[in-house]
Amino acid sequence: MKQMIALGFEGSANKIGVGVVTLDGTILSNPRHTYITPPGQGFLPRETAQHHLQHVLPLIKSALETAKITHDDIDCLCYTKGPGMGAPLQVAAVVVRILSQLWKKPIVAVNHCVAHIEMGRVVTGADDPVVLYVSGGNTQVIAYSEGRYRIFGETIDIAVGNCLDRFARVLTLSNDPSPGYNIEQLAKKGEQFIDLPYVVKGMDVSFSGILSYIEASAVEKLKNNECTPADLCYSLQETVFAMLVEITERAMAHCDKKDVLIVGGVGCNERLQEMMRIMCSERGGNLFATDDRYCIDNGAMIAYTGLLAYAHGMTTPLDETTFTQRFRTDEVLAIWRDKNAPSVNGVHQDGTCEQL
Template structure:
């Protein structure tokens, strides 16, 4: 089976061609804004509309196939930003009708998980899913990927993005990567709010405190010491990642699992992988992790989930291929995992 996967839920526009489980191409084009600015739905959608056909052509050419050869088109149904999702869904629907190819809309979050299972060979791990729009601790139970813990305000990737804007860290290649490199030069830990509520986390306190520090706001009990951007990067990472490791371990204990898979764009952070790996090893388990090729939003993960859904007998009509901005991980019956 040859599958074309199309992803465009946020600022990453991507397309890939797979032959069953073999990834023949995996192309990506990122919408990057100037330092201090985020990406808005309208401009991101315009970027996707401008480049989506080019990225699809690149994926087909690198795989040495044509649309005539494709057996299935898979695209991101949600969750994500409305405009970018619609831009890619429109093209996927157009190609499906022009070439008479079956079309499947997939859940972006579950695509990350299934790609992680494929790449690492982990059959049934606990999953920490960390990205710009989502932060969840997930485990498969009763036919679905159940969410045992999540952020109750902003995602950890969103925390990093907004922190980067506060201190004018560049968005190229990504704010999270630049924070990770600067954190290696940090020499002083600055105390920040550590908010864990059961298996849930809250990151807005970290962001608010950093904003006060950068703005020079003084509060009782806060040392009036100098700080560097590198120190803040180190402190933000250590605090946020410690929270994530804590709730992940709590969920693993609850689900009787020793191994963990980390997926999503923030999942390729080496420091986070080190912390999770140490925790898993202390439980007698191991960590499954990937690099930026498959952690960051990509077309291969969309195509692969489309494949396993099709093989499980799932079929979508054209009316089913709308987009859903709030498409929960735990709302999908994962019938391909039965048995």
């Protein structure tokens, strides 16, 4: 008997990560490297891809050494198919193709959003929560139903993380370790709440108008000493997080669920977690959240989700190992969530498998 092991590659945005995970969710290694640009600047696809190319091989070596395994111990290779930025996604797709042919290992293409959810579930122990997925590129309220992760609400323009990141550029905050983190720290010093547009449309939210409004008013208010940068960060966080709590609670009522799981990079924000925890407790439920080890993009989440699929017989033929910038969460058939679905590949209920 041996535990099934997967090697996973994540490179959909400005982080390149390689993770080694077993089927029971044990993370054997999870190194990553972040492309950090100067204050006031975002990251462009071409330069980000070049960063990933420079760091991916050392990360593979580090992941295998830390996990104390060789490529012979790996059962499958997993990579992020999408969604994400095209050029960075291409790096992981090409690397996994090469390794598959060198090591004679099957490939599993993984949806980035679903990977965040499965990593959150295995780390926190959340069983069947409503999921708030918030990151630089995505904002969705999700719940599992009939074989798929259904999207009950989402942003109709930019993601909440993108809104925060772009405002950090207006204030020329550092991108190290991330602009969102630095906004969070500055917001803790805010004392004055400034009214901002609050845009909830049914189950959906909009952030572009809020960003435009605060960008225009920020310069004027700061110039006239009417507020501080901390006040603006505090006000922006309170407003956009209240919007997210509202649509999440509406989804909970619709789905008759009491628990919430927050995933994605913005899910690290302690104020968002606090606001969501209060709402959940008022409804008699629990909030499940993680820290930056698992919220932020990483290779382990790709490895684990791919391994779940592989254990149920799902692999991706070499000629289909493409990447795409648009890959909806509800396009994925989450066969591993079906309690009646038979496991294949010699997998036992305890996560071990026959030596193949």
